[in-house]
Amino acid sequence: MSDRDWVHTDVGGASADSITIRGRDLATDLMGKVTFTELTFLLVQGRGATPQETALLDAVLVSLAEHGLTPTVLAARLTHAGAPESLQGAVAAGLLGAGSVFLGVVEDTAVFLERVVSAGGDLERAAADAVRSEIAAGSRIPGLGHPVHKSEDPRTPRIYAIAEQQGLVGPHLTALRLVSAAHREATGKALPINGAGVAGAALADLGFPARIVRGMALLARTAGLVAHLEEEQTHALGMQLFLDVERRAGG
Amino acid sequence: MSDRDWVHTDVGGASADSITIRGRDLATDLMGKVTFTELTFLLVQGRGATPQETALLDAVLVSLAEHGLTPTVLAARLTHAGAPESLQGAVAAGLLGAGSVFLGVVEDTAVFLERVVSAGGDLERAAADAVRSEIAAGSRIPGLGHPVHKSEDPRTPRIYAIAEQQGLVGPHLTALRLVSAAHREATGKALPINGAGVAGAALADLGFPARIVRGMALLARTAGLVAHLEEEQTHALGMQLFLDVERRAGG
């Protein structure tokens, strides 16, 4: 195999006098011309976003960036307490908790909805079938229910409203509502569509493959983590938390 | 000490029916109304950005997001080869290389320029003094020189042009040019201001404390890492790289 067959990326590259991203010149075509959100869309999907797509992607990223003193924020702040000289280590520690329990729901929902959408035929029936088979298997339906936002997640109606406004309610966002209705009908319980779930559906409708939508959630959360670490540098919650645990564990 | 004295963050929080970020309601005041870049500014600085500040911050984030097959991108792609089920682990591995050698320059430049700017008196003299003392100590001047972009880093004039356009050339961007000139005069060598350096200066002029500017670079690079990992999922450079190294090491 020749080198060029695998030592190669379509994402970007640099030569002595230029940097190229997805075939565009960074300095002349992108800087000052696209927002960071537009660049992210271009980087990951390889094509430019429409203004409508950018508006929805901005709303999704904004919705996922911050949720208070979550386990991942606490892990980042505790890591900073031990290694304040290595900001990248504290951010990385924060991202490492973005697994199956919390942010993984974004991906799980996108994967689940992709299955519903690609089943073909009537979407309502496909949603009902998928819900029934999850319930039969004893599995939770991804994207439904939230430990804090028990009756409604405030992010959900806003994402739907913005997607409608931008003409971007596609099959995944549609299917998610059908899934929620089918679940209510099958169980009698009204679990709200959560913010991670609606984000996964919107990202899928924006064209992001289900297997990468968790990456968009990681990007959004990085902004929140950086903000918490900035605060930690002057208001050391991490060290106080450790001392408090130590006192209570030993007491 | 009462709980509220330390178990507390000003960044954000969630209750049963709302999420608050820096005192704004996420669903009603932020989603659909601010871009992800504007939200990031608000999250980290605690105040909203002006349109001019947003334009410059967007340009800085765009400038730092991607630079081809860097060591950090390779680390992320190799990590994905071993743990494809854990996207957050691959992103975290990529961020962990954003230390003193590459992205740390953003912070080092901001710290150095903060020292120049806060010296008081004539800025040109302060820059010359700081350069002289670094040279005397055998240290490199942060923000000058680049292994690839040897004569000019294409990002640098663009950041200056955008900052001028937005009326945001502040003391740090000004000082960086004076530092570059002083270095040329002192050594006879014309090292270009590099993209990390100009980004650090611009972030400092945007009001980001020097100790957190590395966090903004981490955010920008996360977008590039996610794009590379999306590509890795279908074009497995990481595994090929390993097999190639193994073959050459054993041959």
Added chain:
Amino acid sequence: MSDRDWVHTDVGGASADSITIRGRDLATDLMGKVTFTELTFLLVQGRGATPQETALLDAVLVSLAEHGLTPTVLAARLTHAGAPESLQGAVAAGLLGAGSVFLGVVEDTAVFLERVVSAGGDLERAAADAVRSEIAAGSRIPGLGHPVHKSEDPRTPRIYAIAEQQGLVGPHLTALRLVSAAHREATGKALPINGAGVAGAALADLGFPARIVRGMALLARTAGLVAHLEEEQTHALGMQLFLDVERRAGG
């Protein structure tokens, strides 16, 4: 709930004049009296190991520590190239690739064998049934086959020999051989039991719960990673690898 119900660990703790691990005094009962391997067994299982168990655990840890320039070692060395000041970041980056593709096999094998062993009845039949159902599902049998050690993994017969010598061939090691034979019979292909698989079986026979055996592999690999990073500090393979990739990608 009272604090003591959850702010509590049985692993270890410290007071002003003593450190306690699993109820033993660190300074008087452990230091100078147990090896690091014996301490690890005590830490994770909460009981002291017999000399026979220690011998087998040592052999397993030794077998898993190092395997040349693996993807995880390359990721660690590339991370060090960018952040040499943060050794913990480079080690962490190296561990993050210990997922499903490579070291995860240790856990997968232990989980699979636990299923075979707990099926009850005749072990040979249980192994054959489990193999058949994996093949029918199109799944690979964990613990069989290796991309480099195609006919025999040199670690496998040694672990069996040491386990026999120590009288510690338990149900999992026994089941793994039956699984291998059943696979050969079902498919006609003679895949060797690999080093990760036999390690998983031995750790399960040593009493480690299947869900934590990956942790023992991580411990072993940390020793190898530290050795590679020590070498990287004077022989910078990571930076050379990056420059080589850059040259080939751009050429």
Added chain:
Amino acid sequence: MSDRDWVHTDVGGASADSITIRGRDLATDLMGKVTFTELTFLLVQGRGATPQETALLDAVLVSLAEHGLTPTVLAARLTHAGAPESLQGAVAAGLLGAGSVFLGVVEDTAVFLERVVSAGGDLERAAADAVRSEIAAGSRIPGLGHPVHKSEDPRTPRIYAIAEQQGLVGPHLTALRLVSAAHREATGKALPINGAGVAGAALADLGFPARIVRGMALLARTAGLVAHLEEEQTHALGMQLFLDVERRAGG
């Protein structure tokens, strides 16, 4: 440059039928013949340890493995709460806090003592000079003082006793006592030599370069982290800690 000049490691490698570590055959020369501690010494230093060196290294690793609910343990357990499927992520998050504040002291002490020892001339005078210059610079002396073990760290006299017993009190352990005495004389305060400091001195006397001793501490702590994560799998302190913080922050 030929490939073999840089695509090469002396640490270890694998061929189709053997694995080699530091020139020894893993299966025939190491497994069943050396302990994990002996292998670690061989991996990192490239030579086999004497029985005396092994005894001291075991004591050092045992002394550093576990210290209760430290910030790094809490970060690992919180990470596990969000990503229980990725044990390597939780271990990595735990290691990332092993920076300048806690475990970095092992390295800082080794570096400081290397400077004292290499100053030449009378060791007592070199220690006193080094202490004076640190005090004059307003710096803390690495290896002295501990927030919990205020009058004596129980690990310190044990390491000295074991080193004496093994005939391995070398220049670094000697210098550390002189540094402690010089500090007491210069300041009137009797700060105990802490466990991290004495570990750094012992590792330096064992021949580990100062720049890698932090790696040995990381290895030791990995054992403690794995034990905490095993406990976390059945006793979920991480999630409880998050819920407790959330309740207190919101209350």
